[in-house]
Amino acid sequence: MNPETSRRLLFDMLRIRSVEETIAARYGEQKMRCPTHLSVGQEAVAAAAGAVLRPTDLAVSGHRAHAHYLAKGGSLKAMIAEIYGKVTGCARGKGGSMHLVDESVGFMGSTAIVGGTVPVGVGLSYPMKLNKTGQISCVFLGDAVPETGVFFESVNFAVVKRLPVLFLCENNGYSVYSPLSVRQPPGRKLSELVAGFGLETHHGDGNDARAVVAALSEGVAAIRAGEGPRFYEFETYRWREHCGPNYDNDIGYRAVAEFEAWKQRDPVPALQRALITEGIMTEADVADMQAEIDAEIGEAFAFAESSPFPPPEDAFTDVYASAAG
């Protein structure tokens, strides 16, 4: 991997981590008034995807989408303003944390119903194939998605039509509080399950950012070359509660030891240490990076705080193409 990609990877991971931690720290102010699903601990896969995808590639995601949106290049100011419910938000206050969009960078939308955007991502790819645009469509999904019918229907159709779709699964082991053990039989990996549909699948460590980039680079090249869809599963871990800013290891659905073991494998300092050891960056470079990120986050929150709320009449607009609808 070239040094520039490595630096970008670390920058994106630090940025996502810092954004999420800032949201967590300020969530209690009651100004961000919407359900918010943080990606702390899971930054590597998103950042790797951001490094591999082109700005012209399209992406969709689900409820835990901050990292995907940011890694794809989505505007931080517009995201924070959206979570604050402001008119300057990416969805003008109508969507909140779970409905992020920035079409200027190909992030076409994230929605709240698990599995709901999977077929949408497949549909996005159809004109790409017909018109041979060289783009691909990336569908970000979690480990609960390969339990929904619509996921299997979508994968099947993408295989039937050899569509340029990257199904990118972050397996964090839990669907809210339900562990994989109550949702999948023992010993069967999601990637093995999906492989039965006749597409290339991959299983890997989602906390090793550079390994994710390496795996995805090869896959994305194949998808782009017209070889059809692929499914990538990366194991990772969500540190904070399913929805909200807190830690919830005390409520008993998962073991503290499990959490601590994953925390030891924190993907952000792991990459940071590696890049410093390899001489790609210095401690001072990282400090500069962090300072740049902190300044941007400070600006984004100030922008969100100072932006106006949408006018009340906006509650009744955007239902149809024309008001007469």
Add this chain to the structure above:
Amino acid sequence: MATTFAAAIRDGLATALAADPNVICFGLGTDDPKGVFGTTLDLHKQFGPERVFDMPTSEAAMTGFAIGAALNGMRPVMTHQRLDFALLSLDQLVNNAAKWRFMFGGKRGVPITIRMIIGRGWGQGPTHSQSLQSWFAHIPGLKVVMPTTAEDAKGLLLGAIFDDDPVIFLEHRWLHNMQGEVPAGDVRTPLGKARVVRQGDAVTIVAMSYMTVEALHAVDHLVAQGIACELIDLRIIRPLDWPTVITSVQKTGRLLALDSGHLTGGVAGEIVARIATDHFASLKSAPQRLAAPDVPEATSPALTKNYHVRAEHIAQAVGRILGRDVETASLVAQRTFPHDVPGTWFSGPF
């Protein structure tokens, strides 16, 4: 040119496919030898398998696929041979198609057209005969179209395909063989106006889709008895053309709303409610409605005989509203074919 409703649908699809390379057409059986009751017959030969194609039995994903394709510039038309199968796709229709424009602050709409065919009689039974227009009409963001005539089948289908919002296009199977004059060319009817089919001053009858046909029989039958009803074919359930309905009720002072769906929570109930609450002063008598009963449609012909609203029921309801006896025996006697088919052309199986 006189043609059938089904041929008019095919004409509309061919016209749209020819007019815009971004139009695609798919659904189970789209390119099979029967071509969805002839409505898609051989279109794949003319426009190619990339634009007209069959699909896996995956209603939910294929609806989401249509949404995604639409978000990336296409105008997909998806067909369900029965509305009942489309129920597998409700999440995509309600949470994605209907909401996309709104929940992303007006960034982009979803110009999809979902054709759903409503069955009736000849044993269609509980899950091949549901007329659920009120479900779709309840959802902000969806448009709901129910054509009656062959001309409207083509014009409103073209209007739906080139509309920038998601449209649920409901075709009644019993209309597929109806003949009518259909203009040639790209005749797009905007999704806005109801049609006054018969003018009159006695009672306003509001109907949709196949109910308009039954109502027409009733209205024309009553003319000989000195009763001139005004018959409105809604054509579009959402957005509903309230001005046309209100103007008529202000003229007649009496309302009979018809519905091919169930009575409870139906479109007819909504029309009665709106007129009763907002235009009470215009009414000379209590508004009435006739709809399918609040039970599923059974399969055996012995169990469907008294299920549906027919012309004689409509005529009798008009008589009750006006407080006079009306003759309907001769109306019933005109029907020379079994009660569970729309005419001699239909002999099953679906």
